Amino acid sequence: MAFSDVFEHSIIRFLPEVTIPKKRINLKKRLIWSALMLVIYFILAELPVYGITGSQTDYFAGLRAIMAGENGSILTLGIGPVVTAGIIMQLLAGSDIIKFDLSSHKGKAMFQGTQKILAIALCFFEAAIWILGGAFGRTDNTFLIVFMILQLAIGGILVLLMDEVVTKWGFGSGISLFIAANVSQRVIWEAFSFAKSPINPDEFIGAVPAFIKSFISGQPVWIRGGILPDIIQVFFTIVVFLIVVYAEGMRLEIPLSYGKFRGARGRYPIKFLYASNIPVILAAALFANVQLFARILVSRGINWLGTFNEFGGPKSGLIYYLTPPHSIEVLINEPIRAIIYLGIFIALCAMFSVLWIDLTGMGPKEVAKKLQGSGMQIPGFRRDIRILEKVLERYIPPITLMGGIFVGLLAAFADFTGALGTGTGILLTVGIVYRMYEELAKEQVSELMPGMRQFLG
The missing domain is CATH 1.10.3370.10 (SecY subunit domain)
Structure with missing residues (x-):
């Protein structure tokens, strides 16, 4: 038996997988599945990681909007492991370092299975970097360290599975859906939030309310500077x-x-x-x-x-x-x-x-x-x-x-x-x-x- 057959039957078949629907799903049900995954995504993004011992550092701060997820939550890693696995597999297959016959069903299954294994491995790898690097504070409690790594890794695997649900049962791509939802949420918050800035309690966080307030006062502020969004943005x-x-x-x-x-x-x-x-x-x-x-x-x-x-x-x-x-x-x-x-x-x-x-x-x-x-x-x-x-x-x-x-x-x-x-x-x-x-x-x-x-x- 060839190595590819052993790999397919002994490893890939035991991976967590969302089954393909046996018959075509109508548009209404596909939209419902997509909406359900989006609701679960937002709930998980608000579920904090147990064991955070100090101040939090977001390693994806500049890219958080497109990495999705929420720092400090179960979905801290966002779509990072899934997309990274896709990049690595594209580079390996595109350069013929690893050859896949993507024209055959078996070749596609091998490619997708290998990518899934890599994505799961990256969930644990990136989670370890996050915790051991001190992003959530430092502790000498080995059990707590392992438990936090496990939480982040499970969150990454859940994103992988939710992406599969949307792709097979829902509408469009799960990764794209999560990015769009995350960015839309941030844009609405930065543009229209009436919450007060923690830096300056007299300032609104939202760019539009802040500009309207300054305009009414007779001194319109076009550029606020710092981290607060402004009307030019x-x-x-x-x-x-x-x-x-x-x-x-x-x-x-x-x-x-x-x-x-x-x-x-x-x-x-x-x-x-x-x-x-x-x-x-x-x-x-x-x-x-x-x-x-x-x-x-x-x-x-x-x-x-x-x-x-x-x-x-x-x-x-x-x-x-x-x-x-x-x-x-x-x-x-x-x-x-x-x-x-x-x-x-x-x-x-x-x-x-x-x-x-x-x-x-x-x-x-x-x-x-x-x-x-x-x-x-x-x-x-x-x-x-x-x-x-x-x-x-x-x-x-x-x-x-x-x-x-x-x-x-x-x-x-x-x-x-x-x-x-x-x-x-x-x-x-x-x-x-x-x-x-x-x-x-x-x-x-x-x-x-x-x-x-x-x-x-």
């Missing part, structure tokens, strides 16, 4: 929102005809943001893990990747340049840092966008097979899959690359201007909501016209 949040909505609607349409019915024509749309917001999620998760690794080294007195200040934020080294300036003021004062961050971030987004379409069946070859199987062909050409593939190769790879560069540039711009919920978070949330709207429309069409399901996917 609200403005840039709206700008980023509008740009993303416009970009989501940009597409190139390839004319198609239906071979079996003369005169029947259609178009295959190739969206400008072909890889969606996935490249940004992967790049941000990679930065977060570099920071975690740097903290391991710093805790051992090794400063190869940089150092941290007394508040836990990056202070110097590579990790400093992998953290974006979160305000225009910092951007002006530290242009070199901004340029280095921008270059690395855009390069990663471009790379991940290309890898993503290759590993998820969105490349020219796979799309050509799908169109051929649906009976579609390009007008003026004979019905040949090689012709379809050749035409798609002229458009899909360059559009994917340009889209990856664009989302990286836009996310960095939003971060530099201090958009609420972090710029990257806003970019992701708008893209996620837009995609959910499209998927909702697709589901409605497929329920009204079941014959279209094969073509719509």
Whole structure:
């Protein structure tokens, strides 16, 4: 028996797994499942970790909006382990270090099973870094340390399983749903909260109430500075929102005809943001893990990747340049840092966008097979899959690359201007909501016209 067979039957089959529904679930039930997972997510995000002995340090502070979860809760690790496992598997499979036949059911099962094992292992690994690094204070009680690590790891595994529930029984992706919910919650809080600032009791936390108060007093404050959000950040949040909505609607349409019915024509749309917001999620998760690794080294007195200040934020080294300036003021004062961050971030987004379409069946070859199987062909050409593939190769790879560069540039711009919920978070949330709207429309069409399901996917 081959190693792959042993691995599949002795390890993968015993992993916790959400079963696939035996029959197609209607849209209403899928929405209910998604809403249920979202409610559970918010409940777990408010459930504190037992055993915290001191002040808390959020290692994902700058990326918390897109890492989801809540520091100090069971979901402290958020989507970190799941996304990190995805990054590692993409890099290993994309570089052929580990070969998977993703065209076969067995190959896909092996890939997904290996990724799940890696995600579970990372839940324990990142939990250990969090606790042993002193993020929740330090204690000599070994039992308490192990118990806190176990709590965080279980939280990460629950996120993994909830993502599976949403993917198989719900609507869309669980990871995307949790990011959108987390960012939306933060944006609403930072924009409209009437709570008083702990730093200045005379100030509202929310940017809009604070601006209205200052405007009524006759001295409108456009920029508050410090950590409190202001009306300028609200403005840039709206700008980023509008740009993303416009970009989501940009597409190139390839004319198609239906071979079996003369005169029947259609178009295959190739969206400008072909890889969606996935490249940004992967790049941000990679930065977060570099920071975690740097903290391991710093805790051992090794400063190869940089150092941290007394508040836990990056202070110097590579990790400093992998953290974006979160305000225009910092951007002006530290242009070199901004340029280095921008270059690395855009390069990663471009790379991940290309890898993503290759590993998820969105490349020219796979799309050509799908169109051929649906009976579609390009007008003026004979019905040949090689012709379809050749035409798609002229458009899909360059559009994917340009889209990856664009989302990286836009996310960095939003971060530099201090958009609420972090710029990257806003970019992701708008893209996620837009995609959910499209998927909702697709589901409605497929329920009204079941014959279209094969073509719509």
